Amino acid sequence: MIRFTDYDTDPKALSPLNLAFIGDCVYEMLVRETLVARANRPVNDLHRESVKFVSARAQTAAYEKIKDLLTQEETAQFKRGRNAKTGHQPKSASAAEYHTATGVEALFGYLYLSGQGERIRQLFKIIDSE
Numbered sequence: 060m061i062r063f064t065d066y067d068t069d070p071k072a073l074s075p076l077n078l079a080f081i082g083d084c085v086y087e088m089l090v091r092e093t094l095v096a097r098a099n100r101p102v103n104d105l106h107r108e109s110v111k112f113v114s115a116r117a118q119t120a121a122y123e124k125i126k127d128l129l130t131q132e133e134t135a136q137f138k139r140g141r142n143a144k145t146g147h148q149p150k151s152a153s154a155a156e157y158h159t160a161t162g163v164e165a166l167f168g169y170l171y172l173s174g175q176g177e178r179i180r181q182l183f184k185i186i187d188s189e
Contacts, residue, residue, distance in 0.1 A: 060176025070172035075139040075165045082140075082168025087113055089183045115152035118160035121186040128185065133166055133178075140165020 070078060090112040094105050111117055122137070129137065141162030149157035170179045 078168035079164035082164035115160035
């Protein structure tokens with residue numbers, strides 16, 4: 060997986076919300092690239108479809124698909140994100156779904172910053188399967 064900068068960042072030294080911040084972007088890029096690769100459609104349609112994947116509810120469902128396949132380290136990073144105090148009240152999801160989604164984003168941020176692009180692809184392939 061491509062890194063856009065050459066900054067040397069230790070993901071274990073970052074807060075879980077920092078990992079979730081970058082992980083949100085990584086996850087959304089995976090979703091967007093997948094949607095664009097599947098069909099050339101109007102941008103409004105792409106946006107509508109992407110929301111189905113990046114919502115807290117959808118990311119909670121994604122976690123259910125991969126949770127038993129995570130390593131101990133990946134589970135620990137997920138839990139760091141899930142248990143982080145966000146100070147945010149979700150509007151369209153339960154608090155549990157919102158925290159799970161934050162955990163998923165932290166996991167993807169951790170994997171990205173630690174250079175584990177192939178693992179990101181493996182997990183997303185499972186998430187994207189029917």
